Structures are given as C-alpha cells and as structure tokens.
Amino acid sequence: MMEKLKTRILQESSVVSSDVLRMDAIINHMVDPELTMEMGREFAARFAEQSITKVVTVESSGIPAAFTTAYVLGVPLVFARRKKTLIADPDAYCERVPSFTKGMVTDIMVSKQFLTSDDRVLFIDDIIANGDAARGLIKIIERSGAALVGMGVVVEKSFQAGGRTLRESGIRVESLVRIASLEGGEITFE
Template sequence: MELLKQKIREVGVVLSDEVIKLDAILNHAVDPALTTAMGQEFAKLFREEGVTKIVTIESSGIPIAFAAAQELNVPLVFARRKKTLNTDTETYCERVPSFTKGMVTDIMVSKEFLNETDRVVLIDDFIANGDAARGLIRIIRRSGATLLGVGIAVEKSFQAGGRTIRESGVRVESLVKISSLANGQIQFE
C-alpha cells in the first residue's frame, strides 16, 4: 500500500535495527484518512470470504480494525489486556509476550462475543515475532469460530511472526512489509 509506505517514510523513527516508532500514525495518534484507507484495503482483501466479525487486540489495532469492520459492515471485537471490575467471568484467555512492551500480558475475549458461527478476520497494526497474533488465533480457534485470515498494517518481515503464522496454514495479508531497519534506514519489500 503506497500511501502507508509514504507515511512511514515521512513519520517513521527508527529506534534500532528491530524497532520503528510510528506513533504519529498508528501507536499514539491516528491519521483518520490513512486509517480509513487501510480499513478499505483490508475490506477489499477479505470481502468475498463472508466475514461476520473483525477481531483485534487493544489498543493500537482498534482504529484500523474499526475502519475494516465499518467498511465490511460487521461488528468489531477486541481482546482486552486488563481485567476490570465489570469484566465478564466467562472469557477465553491467553498469556502472550509483547515484543515492544517487553513483558507478558493476558489477553481475553468474552465468550459472549465469539462463537462457532463466526467467520473472523484478525486485524492488527504490527507483527514482529507474532506472539500476540498467535495468542489471539488460539482464542479464536478455542471459540469454534472460523479464522479466515490475519490482516497486518505493518509486517516486520525480517522477524519471524508473519512467516511462522503463514507456515501454520493461516492466510496473512500485510499492507506493508519492512525488510530491514539496519543502519537507521527503512527498507520495504
């Protein structure tokens, strides 16, 4: 997706050979026009699959997933990272490490919002090692829902996440693939 590549070139800050900061468009601030375009692109990729729900993980994946859900006219469900006083007691829960946060968290989805009649696309902002996506894939499968595929805005293809999920037989569609961040330079596939 050329528009996303252009924005990454404009606002991306390479912090190391493994980390790029995209706070201006994905992780802290939201560019509505770009987010809408990403949602439209994901809708094009999955429209013929009979999607009934979009699933993501809070928080950075929510705007893109919302845009896709709106374009497909289906509900959006997001996995929560923190239990609150009013969290449903009947949940699917997985423990997942976060590459960027450097810690392990629990993600959970209420059983009320995901079941065997659902045809689901998982959408998220980034994939690096793929741990969060694999955790959510396990939740989707435990619910009995059909996983149609995974949509990723930015895949760091020099890390194993996208590749290992593809190798497990899951369709992964990335809008942009970054092949390297070496020497502070963003290289796209």
C-alpha cells in the first residue's frame, strides 16, 4: 500500500515550492476510489484495537480517506465544516484555524450533537504540514469530552513541524507516507 502510494505521488504530483506539493490527481481534487479504499483499510487496521466510535476530519480534502476508514470500521464519519465567518452557534464547537496551503484563516465547526464524552474518535486527514487545522480540530475534540485515540495522515510533510509537535504532545500519529524534503523540486521520502 505505502509503496503504491509513493509511486503514485512520484508519478502524479508536482512540487510547487520547497514547502508545497500539489497532489490534486491523487487525494484532493480527483480521488482514486480503489487507492482511497486501501488507505481506509490500512488506517482501520492500524487502529483496530481502539474501540473507535467515530472518525473525524476537516472538510474537504480529508473526507475521502476518512470516509473509507469509517466505512471499514463500521462507524459514522463526522467532518468539521469550514465557515467563512465565525457564527456564534451555541450548539457547535468552533475554532479559528489558519490554512497553510490556502493562505487564509477559516473557522471550523462541529455540531455538539455529533461529538460527546462517550465517543472514542480517530482523526483522519489528507496532509499534515504545520498542523494548524489539526490542532483546531483536536481542541474541538477535547472540548467535547471525547477521547482522541489517534490521528491517521495520508501524507506527512515531516520537514514541517505539524506531525512532530502532535507526537510530542502525546498524540499517536500514523502516516502512510512521510516526505522528508521537496528541495530542488525533488520529492524525498523518509
């Protein structure tokens, strides 16, 4: 699975800069259902012993991998919705998060009815770079009282601090692929 994903990344993605990798043809514009199902099976296998009750992600690029993971685990998927402005909704948890790739700040929200202290959640995302969106959703999970059992990431840019800082805070982060560098327009895997 990981080798297939690495091959696809090398064949179908493009290095935009030393910080940005465009993977539109693989995970965040066009989606390969068969490859995405394999991702879901892999995440489900890695977290199989965790008694997960829900899978969570942030819209929109995280949804395909999170959906297939939830499907394999047989649990609901909850995705944090992005809002252009913060609406004071008493029935939702909201966090303001900067987006590294979009270059802007958005608000993410999850309805309080979908995350409770009874939940054991697995957070799945497509890419982790600086981890700002991830930290926002983790704050929401903490405020809900739900237990975060871990995070699965399709691609971790390990030369940026996101994955490392989450691990240092005690969160289990499982990445399918880790990219060590995009220097000189070359993709270097860890």
